[in-house]
Every structure is written in C-alpha cells, then in structure tokens.
Amino acid sequence: MSSSTFVGNPRRPRVIVFDVNETLSDMSTMPERFVDVGATSPLAGSWFGGLLRDGFALSAAGNAGKFADVGSRLLKAMLHGVQLNRPLDAAVEHIMDGFLRLDVHPDVADGVTALAEIGIRMITLSNGSVGVAEKLLDSAGLLSRFEMLLSVDAVGEWKPAAHAYEYALAQCDVDDPREAMLVAVHPWDIDGASRAGLATAWLNRDGGGYPDYFHAPDLEATSLVRLAQRFGSDVAS
Template identity: 55%
Template sequence: MTVRPLVVVFDVNETLSDLGPMGGRFTEVGAPPELSRVWFAGVLRDGFALTAVGACEPFAMLAADSLRTVLHGVPLNRDVDAAVDHVMGGFAELRVHPDVPDGIRALRAAGHRLVTLTNGAVQVADRLLTGAGVRDEFERLLSVDDAGVWKPAEGAYAYAARTCGVEPAEMLLVAVHPWDIDGARRAGLQAAWVNRTGTPYPSCFTAPTMTVSGLDDLARRIRT
C-alpha cells in the first residue's frame, strides 16, 4: 500500500452479512434452496444493467421483481406474493460473518474512519450492524440510493469520497466481490478483497491492493 487509508469503506451484502440463511427462506416457501444464489446474482445483474443505461432503482424493488421471476413455475406452499414477502423478510434476520465484529473493532481502535457503501438500503446495514454490536464503530452508513448510481460505477465511489471529505486514494474499499474491487480500483481507491473461501481472483478484473481471509486479517495487515 502506498497510502495508509484514512477511511475504510465496507460493502455490506455478503462482505459483512452472511447470506447463507436466505437459502432456508426459499426452502420454507417450497422452493429449492439453491435458487437463493440464482436470485441474488439476478438482482445484481439487473442493477448493473440499469446502471449501464443511466438508470437507478432501489435494491428492494429489483429483489422483489427478480424473486417473482425466479419463483415462477415453482410449486410453492403459498401464493407468490406471500412467498416474496417471506424471502425478503430474511434480510432483517441476517447476521454478520464471525470475523466481522472483532475486525471492525480492531480497525476502529487503530484510528481508521469506518463507513459502509452498499447497493442496498441503509436501514438493512443499520439493522445488521446494530445486531452485531458494532454500529457505533461506523461514522456513516452510505448507500448508492443517495449516489444515484450503483456500484461498480465510478460515481458511487466518488460519492463516498466526497461525502467523507477525502481523496479516493485515501479510501480502502473492502469487499468479497471482484466486480466491486475492480470498480473501486478503477475509481482510484485502494481495495482489499476478502476471500474467505480460497476462490481464485478473476484475471479479467483489476487486481486488489491486497487479499485478506477476513476482517480480522485485514485489521492485522493495515495496523501500521
């Protein structure tokens, strides 16, 4: 790293939150649990597609629409609207990954300013971090809803830098998604890829500034 980051910016969905339990929500409405991953990937696809043509819609709206598509033709145990409501309700019960609380506290104790930047809603991030007991460690919870453009578009990261009053190079984006890492790097940020599973990083994307196994590992890596 060439510059010690002043602000550490966290993606929320999958980076901080464990989306694994969402598969159980699909099971509970009579759908295969593996549809959870198909659905979430479709939400991202639709958000990126709208961003590419200059449009921006809330995550929750796209998620509900995508659910109706994914669940079409599946023999559910309730009507589709009730099934959509049940699956969407799972976001309110998500928990953070085990490495998150200690990592967050260590980063804040080391003097870093912490913020989130999510393609989802601020309310979801607030509930998640409050439940983990680390909400007060964060200076701001930011969403692309206020940026007017989804990540990985440059405008989303520029909005975060502008809001925090720093240069992009003084920010470190932390995410599990290579597309987010690539977007941040192209926007001038440093970026830490959280690789909890040992998955290879796609060569088509700009490489991260560093790769870490979790937020506890990140805190050790940027302590000085």
C-alpha cells in the same frame, strides 16, 4: 497473492469503505428462506446473482432501481410456476424479509473493533438500503463503530459505477482517493473502486481465485481480523 502480501504496498487508509452484502453480512441462511416457501435452496444463488446482474444492467441503462424493488420483482418472475406453500406475494415477502434477519460473518465483530481501535475511520457503501445495513450492524452491536452508512440510492447509479465511489469520498471529505480503501468480497466491486482511484482490499474468505480481467486488489486478506493485523492491530487471529 497471499493473505499477508501487499501488492504495490498501499499505505494505511484514513477511511475504509465497506461493502455490505456478503462482505459484512453472512447470507448463508438465505437458501433456507427459499425452502421455507416450497422452492429449492439452489434458487437462492441464482436469484442473488440475477439481482446483481439486472441491477447493474438497469444502472448502466440510466434507470437504476432500488435494490429491494429489483429483488422482489425478480423473485416474482423466478417463483412464477413454482409449487409454493403460500401465495406468491407472501413467499416473496418472506424471502425478502431474510435480509433484515442476517448476521455478520464470524470475523466481522473482532475485525471491525480492531480497526476502530487503531483509529481507522469506517463507513459502508451498499447497493442496498441504509436501513438494511443499519439493522445488520445494530444487531451485531457494531453500529457505533461506523461514521456513516451510505447507499447508492443517493447517487442513482449502482456500484461499480465511478460516481458511487466518488459520492462516498465526498461524504467522508477525502480529497485523495488513495486515502480511502474499499473492502469487499466481490471482485467487480474491487475493480470499480480501483478504477475510481481508491485503494482496495479483497476479502477472500473461501480461498478462491481472483479473475484477471479485473483490476487486481492492492491487498488480499482471508478475514477482517487479518486485515486489521496488516494495519498494525495486535488483535489475535
């Protein structure tokens, strides 16, 4: 797939459902938080991957936890025995606070603005809290562009469970799932939304490959600006 090719030629969506963590938020500063407390920067990637893994597992077992709670408790386990420069609880608090200090990716402001200007409704659906999404978008001056901010906390199941996407559709008053498009950087999110009937767009900023055991996205774009252009915006790249 290329950044300018539709797969199955999906129609322009009435609503775009955005993932938040890594799709809108730039998490490249999180490794610094680990270094701040005396841990090593690679631990950040291991921790976030483990957070998703354990969150998915708890959800599948019928005992979905809150994103921040799972993240904090996993951090305590992973930092146990590490030579930190502050008490363990303080280290965990410092790292988790990083989620409230994130910026959006460089393409997000122009892309979101362009999508809003061509009349596409936008919401967020996150495995994290509404508060984190609100802080992120408010800091970027983009909060007013979004019709609503949603969290799977209201459903009790993490994405990629079908109920999470169905909840978003119901909140948007969208009867036909193909009138909504999930936009995410995570192939597992694309797959879950596709299985729930939504159109999908994979945001592939780094030019990586897409795992072929997941449902393929309807559209691939290298940035939100490119996505807006595909739907008729004249925003410059």
